[in-house]
Amino acid sequence: MGATTVEDLFGIDRLLTDDEKAIARTVADFGAKRLRPHVADWFEAGTLPARDLAVELGALGLFGMHLDGYGCAGTTATQYGLACLEAEAVDSGLRSFISVQGSLAMFAIHRWGSEEQKQRWLPDMAAGRALGCFGLTEPDFGSNPAGMRTRARRDGDDWVLSGTKMWITNAPVADVAVVWAQTDAAGGSRGIRGFVVPTDTAGFTASEIRHKMSLRASITGEIVLDDVRLPADAMLPEAEGMRGPLSCLNEARFGIVFGAVGAARDCVNTALDYAGTREVFDKPLSGFQLTQGKLADMAVELGKAYLLAIQLGRIKDGGAIAPEQVSLGKLNNVREAIAIARECRTILGANGITLEYPVIRHANNLESVLTYEGTSEMHQLMIAKALTGQDAFR
CATH class of the missing domain: 1.10.540.10 (Acyl-CoA dehydrogenase/oxidase, N-terminal domain)
Known part of the structure; x- marks a missing residue:
């Protein structure tokens, strides 16, 4: 066979x-x-x-x-x-x-x-x-973005933004930033609002974050808003409160549900190819029971993650997906993907830590994927809230 x-x-x-x-x-x-x-x-x-x-x-x-x-x-x-x-x-x-x-x-x-x-x-x-880039996360506000300190105050017909955003992908190379800020009462729009900010606007700076050990083939930045003056029509008119940014996060999380499957699949395929050609004690590594056990277990989890992603895709295409369902996919598929990447690394042995093979790169990257767009812990709470009706966030 x-x-x-x-x-x-x-x-x-x-x-x-x-x-x-x-x-x-x-x-x-x-x-x-x-x-x-x-x-x-x-x-x-x-x-x-x-x-x-x-x-x-x-x-x-x-x-x-x-x-x-x-x-x-x-x-x-x-x-x-x-x-x-x-x-x-x-x-x-x-x-x-x-x-x-x-x-x-x-x-x-x-x-x-x-x-x-x-x-x-x-x-x-x-x-x-x-x-473009998306300025929501701040140095002290990741899982609790509603506590953000970035402020937008009215000054005549203009808005003036001040604050700092952190871990913003694409920020140093972006032409436009969607920035979320707390608004003052004078503008008649209390709460969090979004603003479309051309990055060449005076007072806007974005510096690259270096020394990352994960997502290195990605440009990440810190945004500083130093009295950035914007016209009134820079505000996103339809987004008020956390509903706006959270809807965007759900879109990105949905992509991660599928994306994590891709990273895990690449690791499994690499491990299968390596184990089939690497000889140990005069036979392929793939012929040993312990290796086969690892490969079988990883195949089962990868396949289940695939099926979950497709099921959630069908639900979303039907227009009925709920945030907790996206959380289910993000939690499971990223958690399993990082476990698969680590297990595949053991099959490759010392070769698994080199960039000659993609496994350690995927494993390192998935540490970030596990954290951004909602940590595993936050998604556990979202799922449990749907199950129990109890909010344990506070």
């Missing part, structure tokens, strides 16, 4: 339409030809050629691909998820690049922005001519 794949074991192809498979192949082919030959070097150097890649990814239609109009492809959620899966199979930083542009910055403008804001930014962002 010949070797088979996890997808074959679970009959994954039978669950996907021809269009879904075509999108996955397109992204996988682009990843194989354009990204995989360079990603280890980008990771080691702690950089990403964001501008060059943006135009290429835009030409493929990957930015805001699940949005309608304004140059966006208008795909289904499942098609978008499969694109994320194939992007993260190359590297989590690359999927994050796509997610932040499309599911955070573009989605915020598309869902909550004015028509003028949409026309101004979305076509260029979809094409990769303009890059």
